[in-house]
Amino acid sequence: MIDLVSIFNIVLAKHYGLEWEEQVNLQEASEAYRKLSAVKRSQFDVIVTKAVAACEELYRSFPETHRTQLDMDIRAEIEEDIYRKLEPMFWQFLS
Incomplete structure (x- = not known):
């Protein structure tokens, strides 16, 4: 299954130059991808x-660190912004 969380992590892996298909947390998404x-x-x-x-x-x-609640709040807000960008881009692949 390819869900929005998986897509977020796929794009993040690609951002860091990683092969997302090899990431353990994306195993289900990788299997769904191979079935396409x-x-x-x-x-x-x-x-x-x-x-x-x-x-x-x-x-x-x-944020580079996650030491404070403010750091966590900022990260959560940024993640929401990313999800809002990704969802319409990948609507046809979301299951």
């Missing part, structure tokens, strides 16, 4: 690339 047709996988990959670019600034604005 080649055309759908290609479309998904293009959208991921666009999403990385669209969310780059937001990912970079995460």
